[in-house]
Amino acid sequence: MRHSTDAELKSRLAEWRSQVDATLEASLPLASTEPRAIHEAMRYAVLGGGKRIRPILALAAAEACAADTKPLLKAVAALELIHTYSLVHDDLPAIDNDDLRRGRKTTHVVFGEAMGILTGDALLTEAFSWLAEPIEGLEAGRQLWAVSAVARAVDSTGMIGGQVADIESERAQERSSDRQALVERLDFIHRNKTGKLITAAVVLGGLLAGASRWSIQLLTQYGQAVGLAFQIVDDLLDQEETAETLGKTAGKDAAQGKLTYPSLVGTEPARQRVQELLQVAAAKADMIGGRVNYLGGIARYICERRS
Ligand code: IPE
Ligand code: IPE
Ligand code: MG
Ligand code: MG
Ligand code: MG
DSSP states (O other): OEEOOHHHHHHHHHHHHHHHHHHHHHHSOOTTSSSHHHHHHHHHHHSSOOOOHHHHHHHHHHHHTTOOOGGGHHHHHHHHHHHHHHHHHHTSTTTTOOSEETTEEOHHHHHOHHHHHHHHHHHHHHHHHHHHSOOTTOOHHHHHHHHHHHHHHTSTTTHHHHHHHHHHTTTHHHHOOOHHHHHHHHHHHHIIIIIHHHHHHHHHHHHHTTOOHHHHHHHHHHHHHHHHHHHHHHHHHHHHSOHHHHSSOSSHHHHTTOOOHHHHHOHHHHHHHHHHHHHHHHHHHHHHOOSEEOHHHHHHHHHHOOO
């Protein structure tokens, strides 16, 4: 095994991203499908940019486990549908009330709140239809295991549980001085609202690649470290970057009294925590192997990104 060079990583990220984009473009219902309003809104939400990091993580995991990734594209692209649904709903007036996403107006601002809710519902449903499509050469029992792992990651004990705790914890720092309890709560929020889907992405890649239980365990540990780091970086960027760079509103966590790493532990300790998690992720990536291993490089990219 050797690590990807910076140039290899850059070109691989671009290649995987364009494969995912092409799959999404070709597989989503056409905008002309009736009823048009929902299909236009679904395509608007999904095809308007985004880093595509969850499908990319799944592809990198599958490749590290020696799979041919082409037959897996539609299944891993389903992760982007789930992620986009979570963003469309996260931006709704009742949740974070945001009007900017991926450099454009949010889905509910363009199509109306009812259509924003229904677009999220439709994307989530579409995702499980894609995940359940038979994949040639893959044993059905293993695919069922994979579909169930993704569902569990985003259910009320996973991503939705994290979103619930996130909104319940608004202004928590004004209400409580129990710092230890707040840190535990924050850890719960981040591991669930963001970490679980990211972990499911690498686990999905491994399961579809037919990886051993040992490899799946390493991928899980890698995903948990990267997933938590991802949300701490999101918190830091919200505080440090402009809306122009982020393509979404900046400084809104402080405005909404969100519980975040920089607000609770401070900016430097938050950065330090990201570095520690990166070390964990890199060590796990090394143990997973692969001819050329991109997982370590992707973890670094996630921790060093500016948008
Ligand atoms: C933003 O996710 C929401 C979080 C879970 C932090 P991304 O930073 O992956 O957003 P896109 O998909 O690139 O727009
Ligand atoms: C969103 O977290 C997490 C999910 C959508 C599950 P944030 O609320 O921090 O994401 P942004 O900053 O709006 O992208
Ligand atoms: Mg939110
Ligand atoms: Mg938000
Ligand atoms: Mg955020």
